[in-house]
Amino acid sequence: MSAVNLNINVHHLTRVEGHGDIVIDVKNGELVKCEWQVVEAPRFFEAMLRGRPYTEASHITSRICGICSVGHATASLRATERALGVEVSEQTELLRKLMFHGEMIDSHVLHVYMLVAPDFFGVGSVLPLASSHPEVVLRALRIKKLAGDLCALIAGRHTHPIAMTVGGFTHLPTVKELLAFRGRLVAAREDMDETIALLKTLPWPEFERETEYVSLQKDDEYAFIDGRVATTDGFTYDLSDYRQVTNEYLVPHSTAKWAKHNRESYMVGALARFNNNYDQLHPRAKVAAEELGMKPLVTNSFLNSAAQAIEMVHCVEDAILIIDKLVDQGIKEEPLYQFQGQGGEGVGACDVPRGILFHNYIIDDDGLIQGANCVIPTNQNHANIQADMQALLPQVIDRPQEEITHIMEMLVRAYDPCISCSTHLLNVEFV
Amino acid sequence: MTDGAGRTKPCPTVVIGLGNPLRGDDGVGVRLVQALAQRALPADVEVLDGGTQGLGLVTLLEGRQRAILVDAAQVGRAPGQFVRFRLGEARLPGSDGRLSIHAAGLSDALRLAEALGILPEEVIVFGVQPAAAEWDRGLSPEVKAALPRLLEAVLAEVAVGG
Numbered sequence: 224m225s226a227v228n229l230n231i232n233v234h235h236l237t238r239v240e241g242h243g244d245i246v247i248d249v250k251n252g253e254l255v256k257c258e259w260q261v262v263e264a265p266r267f268f269e270a271m272l273r274g275r276p277y278t279e280a281s282h283i284t285s286r287i288c289g290i291c292s293v294g295h296a297t298a299s300l301r302a303t304e305r306a307l308g309v310e311v312s313e314q315t316e317l318l319r320k321l322m323f324h325g326e327m328i329d330s331h332v333l334h335v336y337m338l339v340a341p342d343f344f345g346v347g348s349v350l351p352l353a354s355s356h357p358e359v360v361l362r363a364l365r366i367k368k369l370a371g372d373l374c375a376l377i378a379g380r381h382t383h384p385i386a387m388t389v390g391g392f393t394h395l396p397t398v399k400e401l402l403a404f405r406g407r408l409v410a411a412r413e414d415m416d417e418t419i420a421l422l423k424t425l426p427w428p429e430f431e432r433e434t435e436y437v438s439l440q441k442d443d444e445y446a447f448i449d450g451r452v453a454t455t456d457g458f459t460y461d462l463s464d465y466r467q468v469t470n471e472y473l474v475p476h477s478t479a480k481w482a483k484h485n486r487e488s489y490m491v492g493a494l495a496r497f498n499n500n501y502d503q504l505h506p507r508a509k510v511a512a513e514e515l516g517m518k519p520l521v522t523n524s525f526l527n528s529a530a531q532a533i534e535m536v537h538c539v540e541d542a543i544l545i546i547d548k549l550v551d552q553g554i555k556e557e558p559l560y561q562f563q564g565q566g567g568e569g570v571g572a573c574d575v576p577r578g579i580l581f582h583n584y585i586i587d588d589d590g591l592i593q594g595a596n597c598v599i600p601t602n603q604n605h606a607n608i609q610a611d612m613q614a615l616l617p618q619v620i621d622r623p624q625e626e627i628t629h630i631m632e633m634l635v636r637a638y639d640p641c642i643s644c645s646t647h648l649l650n651v652e653f654v
Numbered sequence: 655m656t657d658g659a660g661r662t663k664p665c666p667t668v669v670i671g672l673g674n675p676l677r678g679d680d681g682v683g684v685r686l687v688q689a690l691a692q693r694a695l696p697a698d699v700e701v702l703d704g705g706t707q708g709l710g711l712v713t714l715l716e717g718r719q720r721a722i723l724v725d726a727a728q729v730g731r732a733p734g735q736f737v738r739f740r741l742g743e744a745r746l747p748g749s750d751g752r753l754s755i756h757a758a759g760l761s762d763a764l765r766l767a768e769a770l771g772i773l774p775e776e777v778i779v780f781g782v783q784p785a786a787a788e789w790d791r792g793l794s795p796e797v798k799a800a801l802p803r804l805l806e807a808v809l810a811e812v813a814v815g816g
Contacts, residue, residue: 267789271676283791286676289706329710337709349709350762353769360770368713 227252227620231628243640245631246476247616257616259609259635261477272595277303277562277586278389284582284597285384288641290333293326293374294575295582296384297448302582303389305569309560314552315391316448318377321545322384323447323573324538325373328366330576331493331531334639335418336363339528342633343425359421366414366535369407373542376404390560398550405546408539412507415536419511422532428630432614433522434607435486436495437468439574445496445503445537447574453499455520456485462570465581469598481606482598488606491578492638493530494521505544508537524611527637531576562590577601577639601640608638664717665700668774669808672704672711672725672760679733679784679797682804683724686780689805699812708759712767718774722811724804725760726797727781734783734796736804738811741777780808 229249248256268287272280280303285296297319304311311319336359337349346352353360378384379394386394396404439446440453452460452468460468471480483489497504497512498519504512511533512518517526566586573580578600585594611634619627669690675681684703691701704711704723715721729737746761760779767773782804785794793801 271789271791283676286674286705289674289708290710292705333709350765350769353766357770360766364713364716364770367710368716371710371713 229620229624229627231624231631233628233632243635245612245628245635247612247627247631249616249620254613254616257609257613258476259605259612261479261605268597269595272584272592275592277307277584277590277592280584280592280595281387281389282385287597287599290330290641291326291575291577291580293322293378293384293387294573294580296387297323298571298573298575298580298582299584300387300389301449301571301573302569302584303571303586305571306567306584306586307389307560307562307565307569308567309390311390312557314549314555314557317545317549318392318395319387319448321542321549322374322377322387324542324545325370325377327370327447327538327576328535329370329374330639331535332363332366332370332418334576335422335528335531335535336360336366338636338639339633340421340425342629342636362414362417366411366418369411372407373404376400388559391557393559395554395556398554401546401550401554405543405550408543408546411539415511415539418532418535419514422529423514427523427529428525428633429523430525430611430615430618430634431522432524432611433520434610435484435489436498436520437484437489437491437603438496438499438579439572440499441503443503445500445505445541449572452572452579454484454489455495455498458485462572462581465570465572465583465598469581469603471598471602477605479605480598480602482603483606488610489603490524490607490638491574491600491603492527493534493576494524494527495578496574497521497530497533504533505537505540507540508533511536524607524634525637527639531639564588564590566590566593568594575600577641578603599641601638604638604640608635608640665698666719667696667699667722667812668702668714668718668720669699669722669724669812670702670704670711670714672706672723674706676789676791678786678788678790678792679782679794680726680787682726682782682784682793682797682801685793685801686724686804686808689801690808693805693809695812706759709763709766711760711763712770712772715763715767715774716772720776720778721774722778722780722808723760724780724782724808726784726787727779729781729783731783732796733785733794734800736780736782736800736807738778738780738807741773741779744779778811780804780811 231247233245244260246258281296281299284299285292379386386392436455439450441450469482501519515529566588568585571582581598583596587593671683671687673680673683675684687701785796
């Protein structure tokens with residue numbers, strides 16, 4: 224590291240869902256501080272659920288995040304179903320996967336196009352991009368609408384998945400609706416191809432730092448719901464042992480909990496899934512990966528956004544396959560679960576857009592929630608973000624301060640962190 | 655309201671309630687549309703729970719003639735009081751051009767819709783002054799007490815254009 228003084232303090236990083244600060248202090252070439260400070264309001268997750276009937280858990284938790292509402296609802300339902308010993312039908316599993324794909328595409332397209340792309344086009348946000356490259360932004364909105372409509376088709380409405388319930392669905396799509404939607408998914412392949420072509424042209428920063436990549440895993444499919452926890456360091460765990468993976472701890476400069484497993488930090492999210500589950504990707508998604516020059520083990524964290532685009536391709540293709548299966552079997556009304564008067568404990572896990580998410584509930588024999596724990600993906604990434612920052616800094620230290628700041632911001636944004644995305648107050652100034 | 659392919663047929667008028675019901679008064683928009691959905695409304699009016707999806711709102715605005723948005727907002731009034739204004743009658747500071755989809759979801763979504771030329775002709779905002787927006791599942795007494803008045807005002811708005 225050369226003899227420089229550097230003081231960077233990015234307060235409330237923009238284009239990140241919530242509040243996070245980048246603090247870098249270099250004095251006479253010596254690194255004094257390089258920290259990722261997270262100012263997250265405590266979530267009171269357990270307090271929100273304790274004493275509530277189990278039937279409310281998925282509806283309450285789906286509001287934790289406006290972008291991952293299906294993910295939270297699904298993890299919540301799986302935790303509840305495991306606690307109560309509820310088996311779900313194949314139809315329910317397929318419909319949940321279909322919705323999950325919708326939310327995955329929805330979240331990824333927002334991140335890749337609206338939050339990451341402006342960095343590469345040299346503009347401060349998606350607003351100037353809408354003027355300079357409207358076709359790019361309109362494509363993003365087209366994909367977003369497709370994804371939102373897919374969720375609405377299954378869940379009954381946009382944003383919050385009210386039709387999802389313990390053991391099944393209170394509303395079912397018709398075969399006719401599914402078939403019509405299939406046509407839209409096939410037509411969306413063109414937008415997927417354009418997305419990969421666009422990403423191929425972007426000058427991704429060069430940076431390598433191998434870490435432990437943690438995700439769900441299944442033998443027969445690219446895992447988003449259920450399965451086991453797997454890491455690229457060779458560990459596997461049953462979902463009920465999730466605490467052995469997350470090992471949450473507190474650090475002085477952050478109000479959010481951090482996590483570590485086999486190394487000082489680990490990474491969750493699209494790149495972790497890609498690294499663990501490449502073999503289970505749809506062939507078209509593998510072609511997309513090849514286009515982007517990606518094959519495991521990818522150790523450039525910036526490419527998390529590229530992995531998201533590959534997953535979008537996978538989700539479109541897998542959604543088509545799921546619809547074919549559902550149409551083939553026909554949609555059947557199924558009896559909904561009735562509480563049997565016996566509680567228990569259960570863990571539910573989903574790999575949501577930003578990574579692996581755990582819900583863990585204890586339900587009593589009256590059907591009331593007595594204990595709840597939730598580990599969100601972003602908290603599991605905090606330590607890895609900081610480790611990446613500390614590895615990247617010496618490589619860019621000779622550049623102008625604005626450039627260092629910019630690349631650090633890009634690095635953090637690549638993780639798509641969601642720190643406290645559940646509130647937004649409109650400020651109004653009357654003129 | 656969707657067609658056979660789950661494609662939203664844009665109703666000419668949309669009422670969107672925004673916010674997070676887990677964040678105290680931030681949830682007032684969502685509570686309002688939940689109440690509104692129980693009332694008889696003209697056929698050309700769609701009511702949506704917009705939650706906290708930020709820029710995603712743009713896809714809900716596309717193709718509409720009129721959008722009525724209800725959100726908790728710092729409008730400089732006493733808690734529970736609300737202000738109705740048209741877009742253009744007030745400044746909605748976003749993130750000074752730098753975009754955070756967290757803090758200013760609505761104002762940024764409106765700007766993006768404008769930049770893309772898909773903003774509805776008429777955008778009306780009901781901004782409700784919150785007392786508190788901390789993690790809490792209920793509305794404050796002030797905002798709760800204001801809900802019936804707010805509902806009548808939004809119903810009147812819907813009827814005028816309908």
